[in-house]
Amino acid sequence: MLHQPAVSDDASHDPTFDDAAQNESTLVEKVMGIIRGRIAALSLSPGARLPSIRRLAETMDVSKSTVVDAYDRLVAEGVIQSRRGAGFFVAGRTQPFALTSTGPRLDREIDPLWIMRQSLEADSTALKPGCGWLPEDWLPQEGIRRAMRALARDEAAIFTDYGDPLGYAPLRLHLSRRLGEQGVEAPPDQILLVDSGTHALDLLCRFFLQPGDAVLVDDPCYFNFQAMLKVHQVRLIGVPYTPGGPDLEAFARAAAEHRPKLYIGNAGLHNPTGGMMSPAIAHRLLKLVEQHDMIVIEDNIFADFHPSPPPLLAELDGLDRIVHIGSFSKTLSAAARVGYIATRGDWVDRLTDLKLATTFGSSQLSAQLVHTLLIDGTYRRHVDAVRARLAAAMTLTSNRLKAAGLELWTEPQSGMFLWARLPAGMDSALIARHALERGVVFAPGNVFSLAHNAANYLRFNVAQSAQPRIFEVLHQAMVTAARGSSSAY
Amino acid sequence: MLHQPAVSDDASHDPTFDDAAQNESTLVEKVMGIIRGRIAALSLSPGARLPSIRRLAETMDVSKSTVVDAYDRLVAEGVIQSRRGAGFFVAGRTQPFALTSTGPRLDREIDPLWIMRQSLEADSTALKPGCGWLPEDWLPQEGIRRAMRALARDEAAIFTDYGDPLGYAPLRLHLSRRLGEQGVEAPPDQILLVDSGTHALDLLCRFFLQPGDAVLVDDPCYFNFQAMLKVHQVRLIGVPYTPGGPDLEAFARAAAEHRPKLYIGNAGLHNPTGGMMSPAIAHRLLKLVEQHDMIVIEDNIFADFHPSPPPLLAELDGLDRIVHIGSFSKTLSAAARVGYIATRGDWVDRLTDLKLATTFGSSQLSAQLVHTLLIDGTYRRHVDAVRARLAAAMTLTSNRLKAAGLELWTEPQSGMFLWARLPAGMDSALIARHALERGVVFAPGNVFSLAHNAANYLRFNVAQSAQPRIFEVLHQAMVTAARGSSSAY
Incomplete structure (x- = not known):
């Protein structure tokens, strides 16, 4: 040697x-x-x-x-x-490869993953009112540094093991108690830790669906549902979303016609509209779900941004046919990758086998880090502060959008999303392309719409919309679009 | 508030x-x-x-x-x-849920995931000669603690962002250079970071395969290939593995008959046998692969345990039809979850979309941690030390197995696996069940064999086989099995 x-x-x-x-x-x-x-x-x-x-x-x-x-x-x-x-x-003369920063591809077609890649690949000077997460300086950087030091000191910490197939037990216990406070009875061994809300959804789709199966989603809905469910080769059926929740008549018709196995939705802080399900709609929707023998995946990753969230579907109906998923990617850190699935005891064991077969395990390091931040109070103080900040940003952004001539679909009570309509006939994809050339990433409505009937909507993240330049670029883009939408592209 | x-x-x-x-x-x-x-x-x-x-x-x-x-x-x-x-x-009278430690289920059928769950769920006092990873005290716990402290101090560290869709760029650059030293030309933007070798394989199967497609694997092979490929609903075709690599005549026949899209294999340190592909077999196998227009997934997660690994298939043939995957789960930490895929430029972009759609991103925190350990020299010193330790454990375990009356299929040059044959007619599943009741987890041969013709083999991990009690329990189990294999179970 x-x-x-x-x-x-x-x-x-x-x-x-x-x-x-x-x-x-x-x-x-x-x-x-x-x-x-x-x-x-x-x-x-x-x-x-x-x-x-x-x-x-x-x-x-x-x-x-x-x-x-x-x-x-x-x-x-x-x-x-x-x-x-x-x-x-x-080292030899051959130049080693260097990192190249190519930035977002301006010519990429506006497909459901468009906004995700534009947001991720934009350089650090880009403004991203269309992106779906909080700015770095809204997140508890110092709290995370502290938690990492605490973990590095902790004699009992796990640094190298795969650990429990369900995931780090103290975190599951904590999540079980949190869910208990929200009226959902989920013992720790019915909670499976995964990498993210996306990962939870992917695992559940694999578990429940076969190619060709039908799945109901809201229209509009989180754009990634479309990209992911395409991977699963299932038929996606959109149900129009109203300010009080899914249109129940359309839901009932779709359920009868397509015999869907799943509905993916949630009761509070809907993405992209910022809408909420009314208790009456939630109740009737759950009756329809039972009548048509469907399973609901309740995707509740934004719930902690709501000061007084409505009852969870899993609280109303239990975990028999509601599978509850959550994540800390949006509220705490997307760099850590911690999400979870709370479900029936007879499903969790088979889901665990599926998780082992496809990813082996989830990160014990990340789970311990998130657990530290939950139990030392950092998380609660952080989300309290974010809620207040979001409320202020919501008011500011609402006013600026109205001043720019956009109309709000609803006035959300909380959360980070605003769903805003451009003047009639104006195409948000055109606005988004125009703005991207000027370093601003907007989220055009149709990436969220299965029926592609949201062409004149844009989704705004109020936490990413502080810079006045965003509204200048929006204004310019709207003027250009109004002048000659037929000549462009 | x-x-x-x-x-x-x-x-x-x-x-x-x-x-x-x-x-x-x-x-x-x-x-x-x-x-x-x-x-x-x-x-x-x-x-x-x-x-x-x-x-x-x-x-x-x-x-x-x-x-x-x-x-x-x-x-x-x-x-x-x-x-x-x-x-x-x-808190109310209702007792909050407590963690229950149930231990491994003794009655679980011996399916391909059996050994994985038994190893993961065994309590800390269990001995695990059948498990597929290093003991905790062989891994650089203090190095990881140091790296976490360094990361917590680093002003430029990323604690909350999703980051680059391909994964943390400095780690990709480092991996690109490492691969360059091994003769594989893979620029950083042709390297996609994922969570693990398992995750890499799952993503690639999704990318290349449709239900019903055929895939060639070695028989025996890593048991999880079977569990995972079942998820993908593909036809798995086993090719007998010889001490010099796959049986080429069987490989050619299977390729002609089943028209497989993929072969999953590697040139060095085969799991479970510890065998290696000879250069001549590697060369001819790659010719067959080209002739039948197949793609090879080179799964090389144990390579760093080899003091002088044979050429990579990706070195011999380039990345045109060889997709190279690696991971740090076995060599450094399974708690961090960092793996990678090196592949063609025209595939990496579509694989990135697939990764975004199904998991959104991989952990930036883990990637930074692994990068720190790679560049500060911890990793190289650690694998150097592990190689020496494995060599000594290999000799010790070989001798003990021979003394116990088992026969070695091959004498591996390095790595951690030994593939050992029990006396004729003795069923390793019986031995494994017997031993499990005594707190020892063995790996019975048939979990690795598609054709189920490895019933009298056991796989030993030499790093987990130091305790003499393992060989006492093995001896007892063999005596019991010899006495009346027909009466048990």
């Missing part, structure tokens, strides 16, 4: 270790700088063998472990290469 | 903050103890309202934020409940 593991892996927990590590890190960087300098000056040319670790340590009067670390990091940077048993060599 | 966010979320990075937090934490626990005491003594009975935060803070001479934290944690523990706008109340 070329060099022994010179830095042992049993550094103490003492905070002073980090200081020692910092001094060590300065020395390592010094060695790296010298090697880089020699390569730049061609005193070490491509392919040349570097000095042995022992020799360089002696020459520079540093420890061998410092040289090992420096070489490791230069290997990681692609500056030098390690060849087992032979030593380290200056 | 009941109480303001008394603890602000902008605590400094200063390590002294953690000390202050520790003092604060002692006070919080004191308050919690007093409330618990009053509840236990029934001076606060179920359903009773707790003192207001202001009043308790005054009575106990602590800050309001201390009381808020104490109440939060008691809510988290299920001892008290929060009702918005009304205050805090002692």
